[in-house]
Amino acid sequence: MVSSSVTEAPTPASRTGAIGRRVLRQIIRDRRFLVTALVAPLLIVFFVETLFDAAGTPDAVTTRFVVPFGAYIVHFATFILTAIVLVRERVAETLERMFVNGYRQLEIVSGYLVGYTVLATVVSLNVLIELQLLFDLDYGLGRLAATYLVIWLLAVISMAIGILVSNVARTEGQVIPFIPLVIVPSFLFSGLVVAVDQLPGWGQVISRISPMYYANNVIQELVAGNTLTTDLVSFIALPVYAGVVLLLAALTLREQT
Amino acid sequence: MPVPAGRWKGVDGASLLNPSVWIATVLPQQWGPLSLLAGIPVGKSRGVRSAISARGLTKRFGDVVALDRVDLEVGEGSIYGLVGPNGAGKTTLIRTLVGAVKPDEGSVSVAGVDPSADKRQVRSFVGYMPQRSVLYSDLTARENVAFFLRGHSRGNADDAVEQALDFASLDQFANRQVHTLSGGMQQRVSLSVAMAHSPNVLLLDEPTAGIDPELRHVFWEGFRELAQSGVTLFITTHQMDEVVHCDRVALLRRGKVLAEATPSDLLASGGALVRIGNGEGAAEQRVADVVVDLPRILHGNGLDPAIDRIEVRYSTLEEVILGLVERDGGSDSG
Numbered sequence: 001m002v003s004s005s006v007t008e009a010p011t012p013a014s015r016t017g018a019i020g021r022r023v024l025r026q027i028i029r030d031r032r033f034l035v036t037a038l039v040a041p042l043l044i045v046f047f048v049e050t051l052f053d054a055a056g057t058p059d060a061v062t063t064r065f066v067v068p069f070g071a072y073i074v075h076f077a078t079f080i081l082t083a084i085v086l087v088r089e090r091v092a093e094t095l096e097r098m099f100v101n102g103y104r105q106l107e108i109v110s111g112y113l114v115g116y117t118v119l120a121t122v123v124s125l126n127v128l129i130e131l132q133l134l135f136d137l138d139y140g141l142g143r144l145a146a147t148y149l150v151i152w153l154l155a156v157i158s159m160a161i162g163i164l165v166s167n168v169a170r171t172e173g174q175v176i177p178f179i180p181l182v183i184v185p186s187f188l189f190s191g192l193v194v195a196v197d198q199l200p201g202w203g204q205v206i207s208r209i210s211p212m213y214y215a216n217n218v219i220q221e222l223v224a225g226n227t228l229t230t231d232l233v234s235f236i237a238l239p240v241y242a243g244v245v246l247l248l249a250a251l252t253l254r255e256q257t
Numbered sequence: 258m259p260v261p262a263g264r265w266k267g268v269d270g271a272s273l274l275n276p277s278v279w280i281a282t283v284l285p286q287q288w289g290p291l292s293l294l295a296g297i298p299v300g301k302s303r304g305v306r307s308a309i310s311a312r313g314l315t316k317r318f319g320d321v322v323a324l325d326r327v328d329l330e331v332g333e334g335s336i337y338g339l340v341g342p343n344g345a346g347k348t349t350l351i352r353t354l355v356g357a358v359k360p361d362e363g364s365v366s367v368a369g370v371d372p373s374a375d376k377r378q379v380r381s382f383v384g385y386m387p388q389r390s391v392l393y394s395d396l397t398a399r400e401n402v403a404f405f406l407r408g409h410s411r412g413n414a415d416d417a418v419e420q421a422l423d424f425a426s427l428d429q430f431a432n433r434q435v436h437t438l439s440g441g442m443q444q445r446v447s448l449s450v451a452m453a454h455s456p457n458v459l460l461l462d463e464p465t466a467g468i469d470p471e472l473r474h475v476f477w478e479g480f481r482e483l484a485q486s487g488v489t490l491f492i493t494t495h496q497m498d499e500v501v502h503c504d505r506v507a508l509l510r511r512g513k514v515l516a517e518a519t520p521s522d523l524l525a526s527g528g529a530l531v532r533i534g535n536g537e538g539a540a541e542q543r544v545a546d547v548v549v550d551l552p553r554i555l556h557g558n559g560l561d562p563a564i565d566r567i568e569v570r571y572s573t574l575e576e577v578i579l580g581l582v583e584r585d586g587g588s589d590s591g
Contacts, residue, residue: 010410018407022396029395029434093391097450100355100385102377102408255357 012107019103019111023085024118037081037119041073041127049134059135064223066135068192068216070127071151075158075212076183078120082162083179085112086253087169099255106250109163113156113246120155124148139222146228147219153238154215160245161211167252186212191220211241308333308458308489309354313363316349316512323349325512326363331491331505336484338503338520339493340578346512347493348388351460354491355385367458381409384456388463388493390443394436398427398446401435402453409454421453424479441468448476458489465499477502497575508578515581520574527572527580533558534566547571 027034048069052062086108089095098108128148131137139147161182169175187193189203190212196204207213217234221227228235309331316324323346331337339347352358354367356376365372372379392401402418410417422431425445435443448464465473480490480502492503500506501520508516508523516523525546531554532541544550547569558564572580 008410010407015408018404022393022400022404025400026393026395093387093389094393096357097385097387097391097405098408100357100380101405101450101454102380 010102012104015103015107016110016114019098019108020114023112023115027115027119034119037077038123038126041077041123042130044073045070045127045130045134063135063137064220065192067131067137067147067223068190068212068219070131071154071215071219072187072190072192072212074120074124074127074151074155075186075215077123078116078155079158079162079165079182080179081119082112082116082159083165083175084162084172085116086163086166087172087175090166091171096255105253105255106247109160109246109250109253112163113159116159117156120159121152124151124155127151143222143225147222149228150215150218150222150235150238153242154211157211157238157242157245160242160249164245164249164252167249167254186210189213191216211238214238214241306333307331308335309337309365309367309491311350311353311363311365314350314353314360314365315362316346316353316358316360322512324353324360327509327512327514329507329514329517331489333489334484334487335504336480336490336492336502338500338506339491339509340495340497340500340506341493341509342495342582344511345509347495347509348462349512350509351385351462351491351493354460355383356380357385381454382457384451384454384459386447386451386459386461386464388466390435390440390447392435392443392446392450395434397432397434398422398438398449399431401446402449405450406453414453417453417455421449424452425449426475441472444468445472452483456488458491459483461490461492463493463495465494465496473499497578500574500578508581510582510585513585515585516578523577524571524574527574527577529569529571532566532568532570533564534568535561535563536565537563539566 027037045066048066052066086095089098095108103111125148128144128151132139132144137144165178165182166175169178185206189196189199189207190210191207192212196207196213199207214234214237217231218228218238221230307330309329311327311329314324314327314329315322325346327346327350329337339350341347349358353360353365354372356372356379359373367379367383370379372383393404396404399418399422402421403414406414406418406421422428425448427442427445427449430438430442435446438446444464444467448461451461452459465476468476477499480492484490484504494500500523503520506516506518506520506523507514516526518526528543528545529547530541530543531547531551532539533554542554544554551567551569555564
């Protein structure tokens with residue numbers, strides 16, 4: 001029989017770390033996925049630049065649109081990445097096996113977030129560097145770093161929403177209808193295309209549900225030359241939003257049938 | 258009625274592995290050997306304290322009754338077999354024991370703990386091997402065992418990982434990604450995962466499915482060793498010949514326990530077929546107890562000096578189980 005070896009009781013942090021490392025290892029091993037996840041957002045930003053060039057849009061307008069749009073691409077990509085993963089684990093029953101082996105809801109959700117955040121960090125950074133190169137943003141290091149922080153926070157929120165959505169779905173196929181439901185209102189109602197105060201009342205409510213609204217508010221201030229804290233409410237809303245969605249995702253992660 | 262040739266064939270080949278199949282050919286005056294064969298020792302009930310117990314356990318999924326007032330008692334350090342056709346409720350029962358399914362009615366206890374009320378505690382001393390080899394196919398065998406073990410413990414768990422891999426004879430394959438391993442090999446990894454944290458109770462859902470006969474034999478030897486070291490094993494199977502390895506067996510069908518006994522009692526309940534030949538032909542008769550019934554038959558025959566052959570064939574476990582299923586209302590396919 002297997003004799004008991006020298007082990008200690010695990011802590012939530014050690015279990016979260018174990019899941020994060022495992023997820024990261026799987027991401028790195030899946031080369032095709034990794035390359036697609038890194039290249040796709042860069043391609044989309046490049047397409048946008050091509051479009052603006054062709055339309056001859058003035059620089060001032062371009063910058064007001066293109067930086068939040070870069071953030072939107074990160075939101076879009078990271079949301080879809082994570083929307084699939086947990087439902088895949090549910091279908092494969094590895095989720096149940098994790099539970100049986102002592103892992104708990106919040107640890108699983110956080111572990112996934114930790115693993116995918118590493119990927120999202122790289123994706124956000126790539127997009128920002130590309131924006132800088134293509135549009136020659138005249139921001140200075142401080143404002144670039146601030147913009148990066150906003151995009152990164154948005155990526156974390158988007159992944160948490162992805163996990164939440166995958167909890168609601170029972171099969172991978174059921175995730176698909178949720179994808180436009182999240183990303184289309186984010187694009188239309190976040191102030192990216194039309195100013196939010198021009199929307200009807202119900203549209204403004206939807207705006208405030210989308211994390212893109214808060215990210216856009218803060219980014220617009222940064223584009224205009226102000227600081228992160230100029231729209232303090234929107235800036236604080238980002239980490240609060242992340243925390244709430246994370247908690248909701250953990251609470252809705254079903255274990256028993 | 259003539260006996261179909263097929264029923265008497267195939268017995269010899271299986272008799273070595275399967276002590277439930279015997280042919281005895283004796284002359285009328287040689288009674289001795291038969292009485293020795295009557296009580297075939299197959300395993301023994303060694304559990305004293307109960308490691309698993311279920312009382313009136315009922316679980317419904319919509320209109321389907323998956324478990325219907327199931328009563329079970331599994332002794333500590335014993336091997337308990339749960340047989341039944343697909344869809345009988347075996348997996349639901351095993352998942353209830355690990356707290357993955359919440360029962361609608363009745364009570365369950367695993368080592369004195371209710372799994373649906375305190376699944377964390379139950380899972381610390383229970384190992385569960387699901388029916389499919391649920392693993393991360395892009396991780397290696399060792400990485401899978403180490404990852405799932407992390408949920409139970411931290412610190413220096415390397416030894417536990419190696420011992421679990423070793424138990425399933427996986428040392429050579431430990432660094433291969435699971436998707437490159439055969440189905441049987443994946444089952445072995447899955448077993449390693451289930452036992453890496455040294456559980457006192459092992460719940461194995463069809464652990465030998467898709468495994469070749471040789472390895473299956475090795476598995477059962479390992480299970481017996483584990484039981485001897487005090488581990489309780491609860492094993493589901495639909496391969497009825499495996500039942501002989503268990504100390505006790507329950508037959509589950511449509512969520513109900515049709516029979517619960519030691520394999521030898523179950524076997525004895527099936528009786529035997531006695532066939533008496535007298536040079537011209539043979540008469541056969543099914544009897545419940547050979548020791549008691551054979552003299553009666555011979556007396557009925559007036560100890561006919563023409564009798565030159567008496568063949569006794571005990572029912573196989575498979576026949577007994579199929580008979581019970583049939584009496585319960587036909588066979589389940591699939």
